[in-house]
Amino acid sequence: DGGITQSPKYLFRKEGQNVTLSCEQNLNHDAMYWYRQDPGQGLRLIYYSQIVNDFQKGDIAEGYSVSREKKESFPLTVTSAQKNPTAFYLCASSTTEVWSNQPQHFGDGTRLSIL
Amino acid sequence: GDSVTQMEGPVTLSEEAFLTINCTYTATGYPSLFWYVQYPGEGLQLLLKATKADDKGSNKGFEATYRKETTSFHLEKGSVQVSDSAVYFCALSAEQAGTALIFGKGTTLSVSS
Numbered sequence: 001d002g003g004i005t006q007s008p009k010y011l012f013r014k015e016g017q018n019v020t021l022s023c024e025q026n027l028n029h030d031a032m033y034w035y036r037q038d039p040g041q042g043l044r045l046i047y048y049s050q051i052v053n054d055f056q057k058g059d060i061a062e063g064y065s066v067s068r069e070k071k072e073s074f075p076l077t078v079t080s081a082q083k084n085p086t087a088f089y090l091c092a093s094s095t096t097e098v099w100s101n102q103p104q105h106f107g108d109g110t111r112l113s114i115l
Numbered sequence: 116g117d118s119v120t121q122m123e124g125p126v127t128l129s130e131e132a133f134l135t136i137n138c139t140y141t142a143t144g145y146p147s148l149f150w151y152v153q154y155p156g157e158g159l160q161l162l163l164k165a166t167k168a169d170d171k172g173s174n175k176g177f178e179a180t181y182r183k184e185t186t187s188f189h190l191e192k193g194s195v196q197v198s199d200s201a202v203y204f205c206a207l208s209a210e211q212a213g214t215a216l217i218f219g220k221g222t223t224l225s226v227s228s
Binding site for chain 1 (some may be wrong): 158160220
């Protein structure tokens with residue numbers, strides 16, 4: 001079955017450490033997204049990519065970095081510069097056919113906590 | 116900029132009660148509108164969508180109608196079940212960010228038997 005796989009499901013970060021969250025999709029979607037979810041705040045866009053080797057900052061990109069070397073993969077690195085990283089991170093993908101307004105498909109998320 | 120406002124929760128209902136979750140939006144252009152559902156510990160699943168004014172999206176007994184005159188997309192279900200307990204998100208397509216979506220803050224629904 002096609003879908004989005006996020007790993008790990010739970011992740012712990014020590015102070016000053018960078019951690020990388022994995023996101024892989026086999027839906028053949030061009031666009032991929034990273035969101036951060038905090039209680040009572042909904043989803044906020046961190047980064048998105050509409051094509052391989054290109055990505056744009058979302059609303060809360062500070063302290064995060066991404067890469068898009070392959071169509072299927074869009075890993076997110078939470079750097080030590082992100083002072084409040086504890087959250088639920090969601091990866092999504094979609095086609096880039098704006099006129100058809102296709103919805104985004106989501107992975108099951110990674111919960112990141114500080115040790 | 117574009118935004119989505121949802122009624123704050125939690126919403127607590129008894130089984131078989133009628134559900135309405137209000138959603139209004141602000142947008143330039145002609146966005147598509149979506150409702151997503153999130154069960155505990157999981158990602159978001161698309162519940163329904165509408166791509167133009169007066170469209171009605173429906174799925175699993177849930178319905179929402181795209182009202183351009185009131186900039187609303189309220190979610191309704193005639194008879195809720197315990198299994199409908201989840202967080203519901205209203206979202207719109209944001210033309211200024213390619214195909215990224217803008218989400219409301221979510222409304223928690225709790226249904227008791």
